[in-house]
Amino acid sequence: MNFATFKKSKIRKSYSDIIFSFFIASVFILGYHLDKNSNLTFSSVSDEESAPHKGSAMKFGFPLDSVYIQEDVIKKNEIFSNILNLNGLSPNLILSIENEAKEIFNFRNIKAGSKYHIIKKSECDDTPIAFVYEPDKFTYLVCDLRDNIKVDLVEHDVEVCEEVAYGSIDGSLWQSLGKIGVDNSIIDKMEEALSTSVDFYHIQKGDEFKLIFEKKYINGEYIGLGNLLAASYSTDNNTSYSINYKSKDFDGFLDFEGRPARKTFLKAPVKFSRISSNFNLRRFHPIKGKTIPHLGTDYAAPYGTEIRSVADGIVTAAAYGSGNGKFVKVKHDKVYETQYLHMSRFAKGIRPGTRVKQGQTIGYVGATGLATGPHVCFRFWKNGRQVNHLKEKMPAPQTLPQSQLGNYFEVRDKMLVRLQKIGHNYPHQDMAGKVANP
Numbered sequence: 001m002n003f004a005t006f007k008k009s010k011i012r013k014s015y016s017d018i019i020f021s022f023f024i025a026s027v028f029i030l031g032y033h034l035d036k037n038s039n040l041t042f043s044s045v046s047d048e049e050s051a052p053h054k055g056s057a058m059k060f061g062f063p064l065d066s067v068y069i070q071e072d073v074i075k076k077n078e079i080f081s082n083i084l085n086l087n088g089l090s091p092n093l094i095l096s097i098e099n100e101a102k103e104i105f106n107f108r109n110i111k112a113g114s115k116y117h118i119i120k121k122s123e124c125d126d127t128p129i130a131f132v133y134e135p136d137k138f139t140y141l142v143c144d145l146r147d148n149i150k151v152d153l154v155e156h157d158v159e160v161c162e163e164v165a166y167g168s169i170d171g172s173l174w175q176s177l178g179k180i181g182v183d184n185s186i187i188d189k190m191e192e193a194l195s196t197s198v199d200f201y202h203i204q205k206g207d208e209f210k211l212i213f214e215k216k217y218i219n220g221e222y223i224g225l226g227n228l229l230a231a232s233y234s235t236d237n238n239t240s241y242s243i244n245y246k247s248k249d250f251d252g253f254l255d256f257e258g259r260p261a262r263k264t265f266l267k268a269p270v271k272f273s274r275i276s277s278n279f280n281l282r283r284f285h286p287i288k289g290k291t292i293p294h295l296g297t298d299y300a301a302p303y304g305t306e307i308r309s310v311a312d313g314i315v316t317a318a319a320y321g322s323g324n325g326k327f328v329k330v331k332h333d334k335v336y337e338t339q340y341l342h343m344s345r346f347a348k349g350i351r352p353g354t355r356v357k358q359g360q361t362i363g364y365v366g367a368t369g370l371a372t373g374p375h376v377c378f379r380f381w382k383n384g385r386q387v388n389h390l391k392e393k394m395p396a397p398q399t400l401p402q403s404q405l406g407n408y409f410e411v412r413d414k415m416l417v418r419l420q421k422i423g424h425n426y427p428h429q430d431m432a433g434k435v436a437n438p
């Protein structure tokens with residue numbers, strides 16, 4: 001989405017915030033979940049009156065008041081030339097149309113279940129003036145037969161609406177969110193937005209999160225998530241904020257003070273994983289059967305899950321060791337190195353000397369070497385010694401330059417007001433809260 005649309009929907013949003021109380025009837029709960037084991041609630045209300053309908057006077061570029069559009073669906077084994085023939089087009093004309101369209105679309109690739117539309121001047125007219133085929137949700141093919149045959153593949157207008165969601169936690173956030181079928185990409189974005197300030201591996205019962213995000217619609221039909229615009233996460237004694245900010249020089253998430261969410265080190269080398277064994281100097285080793293210090297943090301994840309470098313750096317080893325299995329070691333600067341053990345395989349191009357970016361996939365989860373199941377043993381080296389990365393105070397990233405902070409704070413403050421309203425202005429939250437804490 002471009003910045004102009006962002007501004008537009010923001011303005012529309014604040015207006016609908018003001019008049020929200022008049023639209024209570026149209027509020028709907030998008031997702032709600034109560035699980036006896038996890039007690040996680042997740043709710044989402046439409047922040048918008050309803051999915052928009054745009055340009056009702058035109059359809060596929062034709063004025064609705066002067067044409068008749070007959071909609072149908074391609075049936076199994078149906079051939080497009082037959083459909084057109086049955087609708088009054090001569091075999092010669094059909095051949096010319098196929099010829100004209102061949103650069104754009106092959107009519108042999110029509111799919112059963114896809115929609116098509118025959119467009120006539122009026123219902124009783126026999127000769128179509130055009131027809132439209134919809135290969136997917138995002139585009140439609142128009143064959144205009146009025147003068148010369150004209151074939152065009154057109155993209156639908158995508159309407160972006162904003163929604164809010166919030167929840168409180170008692171248990172594992174990722175597992176529970178997965179269970180209730182929330183689009184994984186919003187979890188992903190939330191993790192990215194808040195990763196500087198929230199340790200998602202140590203979330204506490206009662207923690208609360210709030211999200212403002214976009215949903216995309218075509219002709220009123222939901223087609224997917226857009227951007228996460230703002231997020232907050234509250235623990236007992238602290239609330240962290242993350243605001244999506246776009247300017248000439250920056251595009252991404254910033255925290256309250258204007259520091260990029262991209263921190264110097266990611267908290268974990270795999271997404272959606274759980275810690276199966278902590279850094280522990282007196283651990284009883286399950287395979288060797290004796291006390292051996294565990295100098296890493298184990299993240300259990302399914303076989304083949306992507307392992308990412310936690311920071312920019314240069315690969316210093318991509319090798320096999322009998323205990324470590326396949327492992328990669330990355331040097332980040334003079335002080336820090338990280339190491340990732342038990343991989344099933346390395347990512348393409350990962351070898352000593354390769355430069356890697358933060359978040360780049362360097363290998364895949366496995367159980368090579370001494371491992372009881374698929375996991376990454378993550379080793380964090382500081383000045384040549386292995387330390388517990390979860391206890392380390394990592395260097396904080398720099399804020400935006402002073403000259404840009406003023407603009408950011410304006411955007412931030414508007415979003416903070418909206419985040420703070422969530423749970424006060426939205427009446428159904430009381431309901432969710434009651435159900436969640438019986």
Ligand SMILES: [Zn+2]
Pocket residue numbers: 277294296297298376377378
């Ligand atoms: Zn380990």
